Amino acid sequence: MNMTSSYDKTHALHAAEHVDPARLIGAIDALATIGARSDGGVDRPALSALDIEARRTLIERAQTLGCTVTTDACANLFFRRAGDEDLPPVMTGSHIDTQPTGGRLDGAYGVLAGFECLAALADAGVRTRRPLEVAIWTNEEGSRFQPGAMGSSTFVDPARLDGFRTVRDAAGVTFGATLDAHRTAFPALDTRAPQHAHAFIELHIEQGPLLELADTPLGVVTGIQGVRWHSVRCMGAAAHAGTTPMAVRRDAMTLAVRVRGAIEACALALGGDAARITFGSWNIEPNSINTIPSTVTFTVDFRHPDPAVLARFDAALKNCLAPHGADVRLEPLFEHAPVHFADTAIARVHEACDALGARSQPIVSGAFHDALHLAKVCATAMIFVPSRGGISHNPLEATDDADLVLGTRALAHCLVELCNEAR
Numbered sequence: 263m264n265m266t267s268s269y270d271k272t273h274a275l276h277a278a279e280h281v282d283p284a285r286l287i288g289a290i291d292a293l294a295t296i297g298a299r300s301d302g303g304v305d306r307p308a309l310s311a312l313d314i315e316a317r318r319t320l321i322e323r324a325q326t327l328g329c330t331v332t333t334d335a336c337a338n339l340f341f342r343r344a345g346d347e348d349l350p351p352v353m354t355g356s357h358i359d360t361q362p363t364g365g366r367l368d369g370a371y372g373v374l375a376g377f378e379c380l381a382a383l384a385d386a387g388v389r390t391r392r393p394l395e396v397a398i399w400t401n402e403e404g405s406r407f408q409p410g411a412m413g414s415s416t417f418v419d420p421a422r423l424d425g426f427r428t429v430r431d432a433a434g435v436t437f438g439a440t441l442d443a444h445r446t447a448f449p450a451l452d453t454r455a456p457q458h459a460h461a462f463i464e465l466h467i468e469q470g471p472l473l474e475l476a477d478t479p480l481g482v483v484t485g486i487q488g489v490r491w492h493s494v495r496c497m498g499a500a501a502h503a504g505t506t507p508m509a510v511r512r513d514a515m516t517l518a519v520r521v522r523g524a525i526e527a528c529a530l531a532l533g534g535d536a537a538r539i540t541f542g543s544w545n546i547e548p549n550s551i552n553t554i555p556s557t558v559t560f561t562v563d564f565r566h567p568d569p570a571v572l573a574r575f576d577a578a579l580k581n582c583l584a585p586h587g588a589d590v591r592l593e594p595l596f597e598h599a600p601v602h603f604a605d606t607a608i609a610r611v612h613e614a615c616d617a618l619g620a621r622s623q624p625i626v627s628g629a630f631h632d633a634l635h636l637a638k639v640c641a642t643a644m645i646f647v648p649s650r651g652g653i654s655h656n657p658l659e660a661t662d663d664a665d666l667v668l669g670t671r672a673l674a675h676c677l678v679e680l681c682n683e684a685r
């Protein structure tokens with residue numbers, strides 16, 4: 263097919279039309295086999311052997327598409343399709359690490375839709391002014407190493423990497439050691455310095471119920487709500503379960519459950535219906551049926567779209583813990599203010615939905631994403647497709663194929679328009 267050389271409005275539609283449903287769904291199915299769970303979900307921890315295997319398959323695919331593949335100091339991968347001019351690229355992509363009970367789409371969809379756009383542009387013979395880059399961001403989920411989104415946050419603020427390298431997973435392996443192993447696994451990849459991006463568009467499943475309830479196939483994501491992550495450590499004393507009278511025990515679990523209840527009540531009182539409070543990870547020592555727990559450590563994940571509520575929560579949390587003195591210790595793990603995406607990038611997403619004749623609606627993301635960090639350095643926005651039953655971080659996570667295809671067409675349209683921007 264002849265390559266067209268001028269940049270006109272028809273190219274974006276042309277690229278969108280070349281999105282191939284069978285190729286897209288086939289790529290999603292294939293990636294889901296790497297780390298497949300017996301219940302249909304995926305368990306592919308960040309920088310595990312499975313993650314490396316998945317990365318290897320995508321590096322090979324990118325090379326067959328004629329892309330240049332590079333990495334950086336945080337093991338992010340960049341798959342670049344050249345543009346006609348040496349300008350900062352338009353980026354897309356997401357992550358391929360999963361939750362332990364992950365689905366097939368969270369993150370993987372955004373990466374594979376990015377690959378589908380690379381293939382569709384090639385099939386359509388569409389050239390772009392700017393390079394187009396698909397990124398795989400390292401450790402977005404934060405379930406193996408905390409905090410999440412290490413790759414994208416390091417991309418925008420490289421100074422964070424030193425602190426991340428010493429973080430350990432549950433088995434005691436440092437994040438730094440896994441970065442070194444990634445380097446060894448892919449010795450031929452060039453490591454590049456941080457680069458400026460023109461724009462970043464992340465396509466993702468909604469992971470909540472709003473689009474499905476509204477029967478709207480595309481969400482124009484205007485921003486991401488704010489988040490606080492903490493670890494709370496409650497101390498007691500190990501003692502015999504059968505002999506220690508109730509009145510004299512120092513049971514760390516009794517204390518932890520009381521503290522958990524107080525934090526939840528605070529969060530709901532401050533945040534109302536929009537509050538999201540989760541205590542998802544618990545560690546009990548010595549974790550034995552007939553010994554009173556000596557230490558219980560649990561995590562707090564609080565989210566809200568209003569920065570004033572998040573600030574009030576920070577103060578209230580300290581007040582909740584204060585009465586327990588040295589028996590309860592708080593360790594902040596991660597925080598981020600709510601983000602509003604760039605109006606110019608939001609407009610491009612909206613324009614893409616309209617150009618495809620697809621219904622869309624504005625939506626604020628309840629989950630955080632790599633786009634949260636990219637928004638600090640370039641015009642950023644996201645596209646959502648519906649999640650069946652609003653379910654995610656669960657093997658049942660699913661989206662209708664037609665919606666997956668439509669989201670990818672909207673992404674292709676948006677990327678081509680952004681790639682052809684002169685400034």
Ligand code: GLV
Binds near residue numbers: 410630
């Ligand atoms: C990302 O998975 C999040 O916790 O929002």
Ligand code: MN
Binds near residue numbers: 631
């Ligand atoms: Mn995700």
Ligand code: MN
Binds near residue numbers: 361368403655
């Ligand atoms: Mn996730």
